[in-house]
Amino acid sequence: MSEPEVLLRSFELTRRWGGLVALNKVSLELERRSVHAVIGPNGAGKSTLINILSGEIEPSSGRIELLGQDATKWAQPRRARAGLGRSYQRNTIYPSFSVFENCRLAAQMRLPRPWAFWQDAQRCTVSATAAREAAARAGLAGMLERTAGLLSHGQKRQLEIAMCLATNPVVLLLDEPLAGMGAEETERMLALLAELKQRHAILLVEHDMDAVFRIAERITVMVNGAVIASGSPDFVRNNAAVRLAYLGEPDDGQ
Numbered sequence: 001m002s003e004p005e006v007l008l009r010s011f012e013l014t015r016r017w018g019g020l021v022a023l024n025k026v027s028l029e030l031e032r033r034s035v036h037a038v039i040g041p042n043g044a045g046k047s048t049l050i051n052i053l054s055g056e057i058e059p060s061s062g063r064i065e066l067l068g069q070d071a072t073k074w075a076q077p078r079r080a081r082a083g084l085g086r087s088y089q090r091n092t093i094y095p096s097f098s099v100f101e102n103c104r105l106a107a108q109m110r111l112p113r114p115w116a117f118w119q120d121a122q123r124c125t126v127s128a129t130a131a132r133e134a135a136a137r138a139g140l141a142g143m144l145e146r147t148a149g150l151l152s153h154g155q156k157r158q159l160e161i162a163m164c165l166a167t168n169p170v171v172l173l174l175d176e177p178l179a180g181m182g183a184e185e186t187e188r189m190l191a192l193l194a195e196l197k198q199r200h201a202i203l204l205v206e207h208d209m210d211a212v213f214r215i216a217e218r219i220t221v222m223v224n225g226a227v228i229a230s231g232s233p234d235f236v237r238n239n240a241a242v243r244l245a246y247l248g249e250p251d252d253g254q
Contacts, residue, residue, distance in 0.1 A: 005032040007201040013062035022048045024226040030201035037204045037212045040222035054086045055079045085169030087160045095149030103131035106163035138162035154185030172202045
């Protein structure tokens with residue numbers, strides 16, 4: 001059996017803000033065709049981790065490898081061009097634009113064509129094709145002309161993922177994509193994540209524990225900026241430190 005294809009690695013990532021250690025020697029691996037969830041209470045360091053991996057924040061120490069290359073010093077645009085995409089906790093769509101225009105603008109950022117200055121950007125067939133394909137993969141093929149601001153909450157989250165897909169990523173960093181969703185919207189998003197993981201490596205930061213244990217192959221648990229457990233869902237579910245520090249359940253042996 002061949003070794004898993006690791007697309008993103010972090011080695012002992014640490015971030016200090018003065019005397020505060022927001023992230024303390026966090027190491028993890030993201031493999032293609034899998035979902036790696038990161039969970040933990042508020043203030044655990046999850047957002048700091050995803051911001052460092054995406055290039056929005058520099059680590060104080062540690063190293064990041066993207067597709068086998070040292071990307072620790074790469075700026076966010078270079079990581080995006082190399083195949084790293086992310087979504088945010090809050091919607092970052094253009095509400096007055098159509099679904100198609102949102103996706104097309106995202107595709108153009110990935111595929112700039114400065115040499116074609118004479119061509120109307122709206123007539124760029126490459127970005128238009130990428131936009132339609134991304135919308136279709138995210139389940140929005142029938143909503144291309146709908147105004148983004150009029151979508152339901154769940155559809156807006158789908159659009160954010162479609163915009164991410166329009167940049168042609170191989171690694172997806174998804175920050176709480178299920179936040180605020182009802183049961184039906186959650187089921188649609190989980191089905192989308194199951195489809196996406198067939199081609200991508202996915203890092204999922206999420207508070208919905210039922211969803212996490214259903215979709216993730218691996219779960220990393222963080223508390224106070226540090227990893228206290230990492231492994232399969234069964235390993236994490238039965239880990240005494242996790243039950244005590246995160247799930248609030250005492251160790252049965254105590």
